[in-house]
Amino acid sequence: xxxxxxxxxxxxxxxxxxxxxxxxxxxxxxxxxxxxxxxxxxxxxxxxxxxxxxxxxxxxxxxxxxxxxxxxxxxxxxxxxxxxxxxxxxxxxxxxxxxxxxxxxxxxxxxxxxxxxxxxxxxxxxxxxxxxxxxxxxxxxxxxxxxxxxxxxxxxxxxxxxxxxxxxxxxxxxxxxxxxxxxxxxxxxxxxxxxxxxxxxxxxxxxxxxxxxxxxxxxxxxxxxxxxxxxxxxxxxxxxxxxxxxxxxxxxxxxxxxxxxxxxxxxxxxxxxxxxxxxxxxxxxxxxxxxxxxxxxxxxxxxxxxxxxxxxxxxxxxxxxxxxxxxxxxxxxxxxxxxxxxxxxxxxxxxxxxxxxxxxxxxxxxxxxxxxxxxxxxxxxxxxxxxxxxxxxxxxxxxxxxxxxxxx
Numbered sequence: 001x002x003x004x005x006x007x008x009x010x011x012x013x014x015x016x017x018x019x020x021x022x023x024x025x026x027x028x029x030x031x032x033x034x035x036x037x038x039x040x041x042x043x044x045x046x047x048x049x050x051x052x053x054x055x056x057x058x059x060x061x062x063x064x065x066x067x068x069x070x071x072x073x074x075x076x077x078x079x080x081x082x083x084x085x086x087x088x089x090x091x092x093x094x095x096x097x098x099x100x101x102x103x104x105x106x107x108x109x110x111x112x113x114x115x116x117x118x119x120x121x122x123x124x125x126x127x128x129x130x131x132x133x134x135x136x137x138x139x140x141x142x143x144x145x146x147x148x149x150x151x152x153x154x155x156x157x158x159x160x161x162x163x164x165x166x167x168x169x170x171x172x173x174x175x176x177x178x179x180x181x182x183x184x185x186x187x188x189x190x191x192x193x194x195x196x197x198x199x200x201x202x203x204x205x206x207x208x209x210x211x212x213x214x215x216x217x218x219x220x221x222x223x224x225x226x227x228x229x230x231x232x233x234x235x236x237x238x239x240x241x242x243x244x245x246x247x248x249x250x251x252x253x254x255x256x257x258x259x260x261x262x263x264x265x266x267x268x269x270x271x272x273x274x275x276x277x278x279x280x281x282x283x284x285x286x287x288x289x290x291x292x293x294x295x296x297x298x299x300x301x302x303x304x305x306x307x308x309x310x311x312x313x314x315x316x317x318x319x320x321x322x323x324x325x326x327x328x329x330x331x332x333x334x335x336x337x338x339x340x341x342x343x344x345x346x347x348x349x350x351x352x353x354x355x356x357x358x359x360x361x362x363x364x365x366x367x368x369x370x371x372x373x374x375x376x377x378x379x380x381x382x383x384x385x386x387x388x389x390x391x392x393x394x395x396x397x398x399x400x401x402x403x404x405x406x407x408x
Contacts, residue, residue, distance in 0.1 A: 010114040014173035017116030094346035291331040319405035328376035344387040
């Protein structure tokens with residue numbers, strides 16, 4: 001039986017990558033199953049409106065439906081204590097996910113989100129990660145697919161994209177902010193990579209080959225870890241000490257994390273003097289913890305440190321902040337249950353937590369172990385590790401903040 005065609009949602013900024021991708025999608029899929037989207041972040045004054053009008057005219061000529069979304073990016077950036085780049089990214093991807101959910105409901109088709117990342121983007125990402133310090137995962141480039149997100153141009157070079165545009169007589173817009181070395185990525189693109197090509201004209205090809213080899217190495221290593229996991233399952237059914245695996249200094253941390261991912265789905269792990277210990281985790285799916293207002297002032301509850309503070313606090317990334325006055329006490333901490341719904345940040349409608357699991361490709365065991373925070377009205381304000389609720393977010397009017405930090 002033939003599989004139903006997928007509905008494709010694609011981002012269109014007006015730049016060369018997104019224009020080439022949209023044109024390629026038009027030639028390879030049914031336009032009725034294609035939706036172009038444009039985010040107007042209102043960051044560059046007249047240029048932002050120029051970009052929007054260009055995208056509207058391009059879609060009119062190509063016969064493709066276009067949806068435009070306007071964002072108050074600077075306000076969101078301030079409210080969420082994010083950098084400009086991260087604020088725009090979150091707004092963009094959360095809107096795409098919301099649109100994808102809507103299209104999946106209305107069309108009954110699986111929805112994928114196509115973005116224009118290409119080989120040069122992966123090279124820049126590798127170099128950024130290399131300078132920060134990274135493991136093997138940080139050296140393999142941007143994945144071709146990650147959940148709903150697909151990157152059809154991942155093997156194309158920037159030069160090939162420009163050639164495709166010229167061959168098909170397609171205009172595009174140049175974002176003036178990309179020409180300024182005010183971000184790490186721009187500096188890598190405009191200065192570092194050209195300098196590397198002065199030393200070796202084939203530098204990009206060499207880096208791309210390295211990424212390909214590292215992806216193959218990672219695949220082989222993960223397959224071997226799967227074999228170890230399967231072979232040792234019977235040793236761990238009773239929750240015994242594991243003393244055969246030594247964590248040498250030269251073992252890649254990403255591979256160790258992969259091992260933890262496998263073995264921590266049913267067993268708690270800990271590092272002690274270079275050894276791993278595994279203990280069977282009891283069934284906690286029915287456990288419910290009540291957190292009253294007094295407990296929320298400052299206490300440790302299960303795996304979390306909970307504090308209530310007056311006023312706002314800068315967000316650092318290792319904890320979540322909520323508007324305490326919007327929460328009805330007592331709060332509840334429990335594990336995920338079928339039918340749980342949350343209104344993700346940036347969305348007006350609720351979404352099944354199980355759909356978030358699907359997008360994140362979580363295993364059944366990890367789904368069951370997901371912590372859920374809800375208030376006395378049973379509204380979920382945090383699906384831990386997945387999303388926080390829009391209605392509980394900290395705003396300029398917030399007077400009291402609930403700060404929750406997960407203790408690993």
